[in-house]
Amino acid sequence: MKLAKIRYRSGETGVAVVGESSLTPLRLNANFPTLASLLESDDPAGIAWGLAQQSTLGADEVEILAPIDSQEVWAAGVTYKRSRTARMEESEAAASCYDRVYVSPRPELFMKATPHRVSGPGQPVRIRADATWNVPEPELTLVMNSKLRLVGFTIGNDMSSRDIEGDNPLYLPQAKVYNQCCGLGPVITLAEFMPPREKIGIRLEINRAGSRVFSGSTGVDQMARGFEDLLGWLTRDNSFPNGAFLLTGTGVVPDSNFTLSAGDEVTISIDGIGTLRNTVVQG
Ligand code: DO4
Ligand code: MG
Numbered sequence: 001m002k003l004a005k006i007r008y009r010s011g012e013t014g015v016a017v018v019g020e021s022s023l024t025p026l027r028l029n030a031n032f033p034t035l036a037s038l039l040e041s042d043d044p045a046g047i048a049w050g051l052a053q054q055s056t057l058g059a060d061e062v063e064i065l066a067p068i069d070s071q072e073v074w075a076a077g078v079t080y081k082r083s084r085t086a087r088m089e090e091s092e093a094a095a096s097c098y099d100r101v102y103v104s105p106r107p108e109l110f111m112k113a114t115p116h117r118v119s120g121p122g123q124p125v126r127i128r129a130d131a132t133w134n135v136p137e138p139e140l141t142l143v144m145n146s147k148l149r150l151v152g153f154t155i156g157n158d159m160s161s162r163d164i165e166g167d168n169p170l171y172l173p174q175a176k177v178y179n180q181c182c183g184l185g186p187v188i189t190l191a192e193f194m195p196p197r198e199k200i201g202i203r204l205e206i207n208r209a210g211s212r213v214f215s216g217s218t219g220v221d222q223m224a225r226g227f228e229d230l231l232g233w234l235t236r237d238n239s240f241p242n243g244a245f246l247l248t249g250t251g252v253v254p255d256s257n258f259t260l261s262a263g264d265e266v267t268i269s270i271d272g273i274g275t276l277r278n279t280v281v282q283g
């Protein structure tokens with residue numbers, strides 16, 4: 001089952017079950033007022049079916065928002081060989097750090113965004129005005145509730161400024177965290193409805209003025225770490241009263257001569273979830 005956070009034309013927000021070609025709105029109530037509250041239950045799919053209305057919505061009646069309420073957004077880094085190689089190319093100073101973290105039991109984990117820095121489907125993602133080398137990072141994203149249970153998956157775009165990160169690893173938060181630095185959506189696929197890990201492909205396409213300037217793909221089976229392992233490290237002596245999203249790292253990095261431009265359209269598709277499309281803005 002796929003769940004979306006939606007906004008009606010009236011401005012009110014809601015939740016819908018997303019089918020092949022239908023959107024079924026839920027009748028939210030005091031017990032389940034938000035998408036995040038559904039994810040707190042032991043049986044989000046059962047609750048969602050119980051709240052489903054008889055009617056469906058036309059795509060033009062609602063806007064699909066990023067599937068976030070007040071959760072934190074975190075990210076893991078250097079979980080794929082391709083990311084290790086790219087990081088070692090971009091930073092002489094930190095090359096050995098990236099090499100070591102790829103094989104160390106403790107992963108690289110960093111705070112990526114708060115909800116107001118997140119863009120949903122069709123909303124702009126940003127490259128920093130002071131950055132010259134920028135890429136999107138297409139990442140399978142884990143959705144964890146406040147009980148630290150992995151309840152679903154979505155698509156994440158970890159927008160990154162490679163020149164800032166490569167200049168000095170201590171600049172990582174500035175390379176990663178700023179307005180509109182993170183895309184999420186379009187839906188949360190509940191965990192029990194995801195394909196097996198080895199069947200989850202991740203594809204990235206970047207179009208500029210109608211022409212494709214980059215495409216690449218990977219599979220989650222290329223990731224060097226497990227989902228529960230990453231969540232285990234994230235939640236050591238660390239509580240999440242509102243739950244959290246965890247982007248699991250990129251396995252697709254364009255060659256070093258590629259940088260994003262304002263106006264580029266970034267399309268990320270992940271099996272079992274769907275497609276997240278955003279246009280890039282700068283300045
Ligand atoms: O250490 C730099 C960040 C790496 C990252 O974001 C990734 O591998 O996805
Ligand atoms: Mg990343």
